[in-house]
Amino acid sequence: MNRRQFIKRSTMACAAVALLPGHLPAQAAEKAAKPASSGTPGTGKVPDYAKDMLHSDMDGIGPDGKPTGQKATYTGASKANATAEKAMRHKMKLTKDEQAILDGKDGEEKAKLMKILVAFGNVFGAEKLVELGGAPHSNMFIGAEYMRSMIKMLDECAKAGLKSYARYTVNPRPYDVYNVQNNAKDMTMIYEGYKLQWDLDYVHVRLGAPDLNYRTCACYLDEVGNAPEPGTYVAWAESSAVNYGNSVLGIRTNRNGAGMDLIQAILGKAPMFGLMTDEGRKAKWLVEVKTSKEPDWGAIGTAIGRKCVEDVPYVTGLDKYFKGGKVTADNMHLLKAMGSATASSGAVGLYHVEGVTPDAKKMGRDMLAKGYKTYVIDDKEQARIISTFKNLWPKKDGEPTAAFIGCPHNTYHEVIKWGKLVTEALDKAGKTEAAIPVYMFMPNKVRDRAIEENGELISKMKRAGMHATNMCSVSYAGMKGFSDRVRGVTNSAKTRNYSTIRYFPDEILVKIIVTGKIPKGA
Numbered sequence: 001m002n003r004r005q006f007i008k009r010s011t012m013a014c015a016a017v018a019l020l021p022g023h024l025p026a027q028a029a030e031k032a033a034k035p036a037s038s039g040t041p042g043t044g045k046v047p048d049y050a051k052d053m054l055h056s057d058m059d060g061i062g063p064d065g066k067p068t069g070q071k072a073t074y075t076g077a078s079k080a081n082a083t084a085e086k087a088m089r090h091k092m093k094l095t096k097d098e099q100a101i102l103d104g105k106d107g108e109e110k111a112k113l114m115k116i117l118v119a120f121g122n123v124f125g126a127e128k129l130v131e132l133g134g135a136p137h138s139n140m141f142i143g144a145e146y147m148r149s150m151i152k153m154l155d156e157c158a159k160a161g162l163k164s165y166a167r168y169t170v171n172p173r174p175y176d177v178y179n180v181q182n183n184a185k186d187m188t189m190i191y192e193g194y195k196l197q198w199d200l201d202y203v204h205v206r207l208g209a210p211d212l213n214y215r216t217c218a219c220y221l222d223e224v225g226n227a228p229e230p231g232t233y234v235a236w237a238e239s240s241a242v243n244y245g246n247s248v249l250g251i252r253t254n255r256n257g258a259g260m261d262l263i264q265a266i267l268g269k270a271p272m273f274g275l276m277t278d279e280g281r282k283a284k285w286l287v288e289v290k291t292s293k294e295p296d297w298g299a300i301g302t303a304i305g306r307k308c309v310e311d312v313p314y315v316t317g318l319d320k321y322f323k324g325g326k327v328t329a330d331n332m333h334l335l336k337a338m339g340s341a342t343a344s345s346g347a348v349g350l351y352h353v354e355g356v357t358p359d360a361k362k363m364g365r366d367m368l369a370k371g372y373k374t375y376v377i378d379d380k381e382q383a384r385i386i387s388t389f390k391n392l393w394p395k396k397d398g399e400p401t402a403a404f405i406g407c408p409h410n411t412y413h414e415v416i417k418w419g420k421l422v423t424e425a426l427d428k429a430g431k432t433e434a435a436i437p438v439y440m441f442m443p444n445k446v447r448d449r450a451i452e453e454n455g456e457l458i459s460k461m462k463r464a465g466m467h468a469t470n471m472c473s474v475s476y477a478g479m480k481g482f483s484d485r486v487r488g489v490t491n492s493a494k495t496r497n498y499s500t501i502r503y504f505p506d507e508i509l510v511k512i513i514v515t516g517k518i519p520k521g522a
């Protein structure tokens with residue numbers, strides 16, 4: 001089972017236990033139909049379909065390239081050697097009010113959500129539920145058939161009048177028929193493949209999400225405005241957002257699967273474990289970045305993710321790229337690029353950067369756990385990692401056909417930077433149009449700001465073939481038949497990790513965009 005299948009199966013199995021008896025094996029359905037009373041299952045018996053709930057197929061890889069035996073849970077809470085049977089015997093403490101909700105005080109739907117949440121907390125050894133603040137972020141963004149049961153469950157919640165405790169943000173939609181996929185072939189595939197998109201969007205409207213202009217994975221951008229105060233407990237999903245939120249904003253969330261984010265948003269509570277605890281935020285790795293020049297942020301993120309899997313790294317040697325230890329609108333994309341790579345090549349949900357990120361600023365090397373291990377990334381190691389980025393195009397020596405920039409979504413600073421880089425390079429080459437289309441992924445809110453403040457540049461970008469789109473790049477790249485039709489290039493290590501699109505540093509990518517050719521030796 002691959003990672004994405006695991007997410008789909010584990011979240012659906014978990015949610016389905018209490019809410020969708022019609023979709024379940026008879027025994028589980030019978031259990032789900034009974035009113036909740038005692039609080040937790042607590043029998044220690046684990047149904048076959050839930051045996052994998054404690055880990056995914058992410059293995060830690062040692063320096064020799066062999067698995068270390070560490071298994072990722074995908075929540076950010078390592079559970080090496082744990083078994084589902086043992087975990088199911090754990091019982092979290094509930095307050096009187098929480099027990100009353102479980103017993104049906106606030107209606108049948110909320111009782112079922114609470115039942116799921118308590119089971120989830122027990123599995124991961126949580127001691128209690130905590131009240132959430134700030135605002136949730138959801139990665140329920142794909143209206144495809146495999147999400148049907150989850151969408152149905154949330155639709156039942158919406159029909160019962162349930163809502164998130166705060167207005168929440170949602171990941172970008174998986175397609176864009178306005179700006180990019182507006183040809184007959186793509187549109188047909190989209191309408192056939194994402195038949196439930198309307199139902200899903202309708203669910204979000206009723207549960208408390210804003211309009212589609214706010215759709216993005218980079219919900220923490222100023223233009224979107226979901227950036228809770230440091231220390232706030234929240235329930236976020238989307239690996240890159242969780243990773244940035246925990247690390248750079250200093251919020252406290254686990255890496256929730258799709259659906260678990262909204263269950264917690266509706267209840268306003270989350271089980272306290274893993275990255276929400278002081279202990280769980282300690283670093284098991286000291287990562288020393290010792291490159292002679294500014295590192296390739298995607299490459300070092302990939303290196304860290306592969307090494308640490310889902311353990312927390314404490315990274316040194318990067319503070320010089322953040323003047324005065326400050327993360328600003330002009331440099332946040334560096335951490336966004338590195339962090340999303342750690343979260344996609346591994347399952348890192350939190351990292352500390354010495355002298356820069358809030359936990360590291362406050363506690364320094366006290367954030368290192370006892371017995372931590374050390375990993376050095378120097379020029380040689382960075383080059384070794386880049387050399388593992390294979391050319392996955394089916395026609396290996398073909399010319400590139402499209403560029404993908406903005407996974408996670410571009411910041412305003414990045415949009416302007418790329419606009420200038422490409423249009424100035426075109427001017428220099430005596431051209432007005434890029435050799436290949438350039439897809440710039442960003443929330444509409446960022447696009448709107450760019451138009452308002454830099455209208456002339458944005459017009460020039462558009463004429464050059466740079467398309468602003470608010471969809472998810474990987475969902476586009478993951479469409480059936482994509483790699484047969486498109487030979488993509490990107491500067492996103494995350495996109496590289498999940499697709500056949502090839503990764504290049506910014507300066508090479510600009511050359512490819514202008515000439516339509518991969519420079520020799522790149």
Ligand code: F3S
Binds near residue numbers: 171340406407409494
């Ligand atoms: Fe965002 Fe999609 Fe990349 S949600 S992080 S653009 S995979």
